[in-house]
Amino acid sequence: MSKEITPRSDDYSQWYIDLVRKAGLADYSAVKGCMVIKPYGFGIWENMRDALDRMFKDTGHVNAYFPLFIPKSFLSKEAAHIEGFAKECAVVTHYRLKNAEDGSGVIVDPDAKLEEELIVRPTSETIIWNTYRDWIQSYRDLPLLINQWANVVRWEMRTRLFLRTAEFLWQEGHTAHASKEEAEQEARTMLDVYADFAENWMALPVIKGVKTENERFAGAVDTYCIEALMQDGWALQAGTSHFLGQNFAKAFDVQFSTKDNTLEYVWATSWGVSTRLMGALVMAHSDDEGLVLPPRLAPTQxxxxxxxxPLPELEDIAQKIASDLKGLGIRVKIDTDDQNRPGYKFAEYEKLGIPVRLGLGKRDLENGTIEVARRDTKEKSSVAIDGIAQHIAGLLDEIQQNMFNRALAFRNEHTTSVDTWDEFVHVLETKRGFISAHWDGTSETETAIKEQTKATIRCIPLDAVEEDGACILTGKPSKRRVLFARAY
RNA sequence: CGGGGUGUAGCGUAGCCCGGUUAGCGCGUCUGCUUUGGGAGCAGAAGGUCGCAGGUUCGAAUCCUGCCACCCCGACCA
Structure with missing residues (x-):
């Protein structure tokens, strides 16, 4: 049991905060609502970023970079879009400081007021589509498949490390297509990429679905999402992919000449995942001793x-093993520190979530073995040093798979089908998790359910089967079940 | 933006009601020695504008006024 981390059973929310800070992922900063991502946390994010970036490139995308600042007028061009973000925008009004005459420090120079105020991007659709207008003339310019890695700012009232901060890092893909079908396909393809990443890299099982009107991205025709379940039974949206129709093309007048020499508006998508994934990673797998990282994302495996x-032979053996592991592409570290005792180190590496720890002492030297401790199950075993690298390589794969299986089993246990309102409320209060239930398809009903229970419709699963039923609240007819949960 | 709470060393805290030695303790840090297979022991040392600004008083961490910051709970949101 860690001496520093509040147990999950005492206070789940505090456990999360303790873990993020004590494991060195992030810290509060001097700016309210903004965090410092520390080297260890950033190392994990870099691994996520690199894996995703490869997947984007493999699906034909290229990276570019657009400005941090957006002219205010751009944001008002798409009505639904601005409505979604207006309340949380940071605005730049001046471009110069000067020394206060009374010597009290610097002040904003009132003579340096911007003619048009600039908005710190909450997302980049507007500035990007304003640019795409110049880039797209012909069907030959399409599709345009661009991604950018960037920071964005959304001025949140209440923040939580990684899950919701005023500034966060993300990637946003913005694509333009000649046909509706192709754009819809792109949105679905990127949703698949996200699901693939979540499951195979983060060991996080996700449900692919489409958002209801209430939860849809401002300016989108359809919003697809991957939804994951955290250990406390709350859902977390881990990624979104939007089919934007021609909304932004029309707002920014982006037309192209077709093969038939007619002029048409282009079709658009956008899609993103953010440092919020760090929060998902922590809350899905970790325990009271600290982080539990999936091997594929762990900075040190x-x-x-x-x-x-004073046994120099130990050092030599450690170096040899490390070298063999590196030869297999495994990220390995030898702890050469001679100040702290082994017990302290064991606890420390558990807190950091390093998937495999090898203990090597005099006893092993005599037996030709090494102690192998895995983080996910906390099992320890004594393994022959001969052939250890191959063994570890296999073990890392096994841990990755086991973490996914465990999270999947948890989600299955915490997904409940209910057919009555009483059941719905009862499950929500006791067992939590995803609740699969019928809904009459109206925003009014969804809002009423949210007001009464705080549960929202996380998504209409893409694999939902056609099934006649009655809405749990109104009793009106329904064609398929949707997934409810309380959500971060 | 409403309601509640907290500001004392890098971190966690005692003291505050009821003003009065040099602001105490734990962790961490530094030095030395002994240790090292699950968070070491002993000895010594360094480290403080008691959130900020006024006020009351012979005397303020403590009482009064104002301000600031952060945290928690709501409304909002990925």
Whole structure:
């Protein structure tokens, strides 16, 4: 049991905060609502970013970068879009400071007021579509498949490290297509990429679905999402992909000449995942001792702890094992620190979530073995040093798979089908998790359910089967079940 | 923006009601020695504008006034 981290059973929310801070992922900053991502946390994010970036490139996308600042007038061009973001925009009004005459410090120079105020991007659709107008003339210019890695600002009232901060890092893909079908396909393809990443890299099972009107992205025709379940039974949206129709093309007048020499508006998508994934990663897998990281994202996958005594042979063996592991592409670290004792180190590496720890001491030297401790199950075993690298490589795969299986089992156990309002409320209060239930398809009903229970419709699963039923609240007819949950 | 709470060393805190030694303790840090297979022991040391600004008083961490910051709970949101 960690001495520093509040147990999940005492206070789940505090456990999360303790973990993020004590494991060195992030810290509060001098700016309210903004965080400092520390090297260890950033290392995990870099691994996520690199994997996603490869997947984007493999699906034909290229990276570019657009400005942080957006002219205010751009944001008012798409009515629904601005409505979604207006309340949380940071605005730049001046471009110069000067020394206060009374010597009290610097003040904003009132003579340096901008003619048109600039908005710090909450998302980049507007500035990008304003640019695309110049880039797209012909069907030959399409499709345009661009992604950008960037920071965005949404001025949130209440923030939580990684899950909701005023500034966060993300990627946003913005694509333009000649046909509706192709754009819809793109939105679905990127949703698949996100699901693939979540499941195979983060070991996080997700449900692919489409958002209801209430939860849809401002300015989108359809919003697709991947939804994950956290250990406290709350849902977390891990990624979104939007089919934007021709909304932004019309707002920014982006037309192209077709093969038939007619002029048409282009079809658009946008899609993104953010540092929020860090929060999902922590809340899906970790325990009261600390982080539990999936091997594919762990900055360090294996740590070797020589149990110190002045034994130079240990160092040599550790180096040899590390070298073999590196040869297999495994990220390994040897702990050469001789100040802290092994017990302290064990606890420390558990807190950091390093998937495999190798303990190497005098006893092992005599037996030709090494102690292998896996983080996900906390099991320890003694393994022959001969052939250890191959063994570890296999073990890392096994841990990755086990973490996914465990999270999937948890989600299955916490997904409940209900057919009555009483059941719905009862499950929500006791067991939590996803609740699969019928809904009459109206925003009014969804809003009423949210007001009464705080539960929202996370998505209409893409694989939902046609099934006649009655809405749990109104009793009106329904054609398929949707997924409800309380959500972050 | 409403309601509640907290500001004392890097971190966590005692003291505050009821003003009065040099502001105490734990963790961490530094030095030395002994240790090292699950969060080491002993000895010594350094480290403080008690959130900020006024006021009351012979005397303020403590009482009064104002301000600031952050946290928690709501409304809003990925």
């Amino acid at each position: 294996v740590v070797i702890v020589p149990i110190p005594k």
